[in-house]
Amino acid sequence: MQKILIVAHASPYGTEKLFNSLRIALALKDCDEQAVDLKLFLMSDAVFGVLKHQTTPDLSYNLQQMFEILRAQQVPILLCKTCAQARGVTEELIIDGAQIGTLQDLTRWTLEADKVIHI
Numbered sequence: 001m002q003k004i005l006i007v008a009h010a011s012p013y014g015t016e017k018l019f020n021s022l023r024i025a026l027a028l029k030d031c032d033e034q035a036v037d038l039k040l041f042l043m044s045d046a047v048f049g050v051l052k053h054q055t056t057p058d059l060s061y062n063l064q065q066m067f068e069i070l071r072a073q074q075v076p077i078l079l080c081k082t083c084a085q086a087r088g089v090t091e092e093l094i095i096d097g098a099q100i101g102t103l104q105d106l107t108r109w110t111l112e113a114d115k116v117i118h119i
Contacts, residue, residue: 003037004028005113007106011045012063013056018049021119022066029073039113040070041106043080047089050077050098064095071097078105 006025010017028036042049054064067077078101079089091100110116 001035001037003039003112003114005039005041005109005116007041007043007116007118008046008049009044010119012049014045017119018046018063019061019066021117022049022063022070024117024119025070025075026066029070029075038070038075039109040075040077041080041101041109042077043083045083045087047079047084047087050079050094051089052093052095067095067098071095078109080106 006021008018008021010021012018025038025040028038049063050067052064054062056062071077077098079094079098081100081102084090084100089100094100
């Protein structure tokens with residue numbers, strides 16, 4: 001089983017970078033050819049992507065829903081503690097299952113991963 005870590009940095013709706021990283025994550029989890037052990041670590045403005053109560057009437061996608069699908073597939077999602085604190089993002093504001101992590105968590109996940117994707 002491949003161990004893949006996606007580290008996302010991009011803001012949720014300013015560009016499509018975070019959206020595309022989640023599309024890749026969902027495709028990896030749906031891959032029938034090989035099982036994937038996937039983890040997501042959010043840094044910088046990407047921490048806003050897991051906020052609850054997102055309303056996106058003008059867009060064809062909703063990042064909160066995409067993150068919730070990944071959580072339902074047992075994909076761990078951690079937010080950088082320093083990035084979250086700097087932006088006022090707390091555990092109470094984020095979707096169920098996502099957690100605030102540390103740089104040590106990212107370091108451990110990086111060392112355990114077969115592949116690391118930075119987006």
